[in-house]
Structure formats: C-alpha cells, structure tokens
Amino acid sequence: MPDQPKTEHRSVRISDDDWRDLLAAAKTQSSDRGTVIKEFVAWYLRRPGAKQPVRPDAAAWQRLITTDGSDRYHASESCPAFQSGRSGNEAQGIELRPVVTLTAEEAEVASQTKCAECLGGS
Numbered sequence: 001m002p003d004q005p006k007t008e009h010r011s012v013r014i015s016d017d018d019w020r021d022l023l024a025a026a027k028t029q030s031s032d033r034g035t036v037i038k039e040f041v042a043w044y045l046r047r048p049g050a051k052q053p054v055r056p057d058a059a060a061w062q063r064l065i066t067t068d069g070s071d072r073y074h075a076s077e078s079c080p081a082f083q084s085g086r087s088g089n090e091a092q093g094i095e096l097r098p099v100v101t102l103t104a105e106e107a108e109v110a111s112q113t114k115c116a117e118c119l120g121g122s
C-alpha cells in the first residue's frame, strides 16, 4: 500500500488577489503557500517551538502597475489618477498604452515615481 499523507486536504475560500499575492510573497522567501499557511497556523495556535512567520518586504513582491512609456506607477488600475489619465487620453483620441505590472524594486530600477494619489508619492 502506498504511503498515506499525514494530513488531509482542507478547503478555504481565499480571493484571487490574496492567493496570487501569497504565492509571490512566499516565493521571495523560497517558500510556498502551503508552508506559509501551516507556519502561521502553528504560531497562531501557540504550538511548541512555532515561531511567528516573518513577513517579506512588500517591495519585493507587491504588484504595481504602469503603462508602457509612463514614468509613474500605481497600486492598481482602480487608482483615480490612473483612470483620469486613461480617460483623458481616450478623450483626446490618444491610443491607450498597454498596462504593465512590476514590483516596487523594478520601478525603482527604472527610475519611476510613485503616484501621489494611490501610493503617497510626490
């Protein structure tokens, strides 16, 4: 008889955004979602020897957006400043540039600036 797994599969509802970001964050620690969840549960339940999981720096995994050719980046496409720029371009008949995702580290390397409205930049 093949080895039986020691634990059962469990099912919980998690938003697509959280599931995607959890993978990205776990990868920065060379970990995976299942390991991070189990570490958190063990710490939460005060299991002997369990340590509080270390949160990775958001800059290493957080998905930001910009457009091809823009010098400014945003938290998401729902940023009012981003939407205003897009609709302004549309109104002027300017073709909308494709949206690109990037991390804060990539934005810094590309000398992009934070949006004042959604990320508190200048």
Ligand SMILES: [Zn+2]
Pocket: 073, 074, 075, 079, 080, 081, 082, 115, 116, 117, 118, 119
């Ligand atoms: Zn913004």
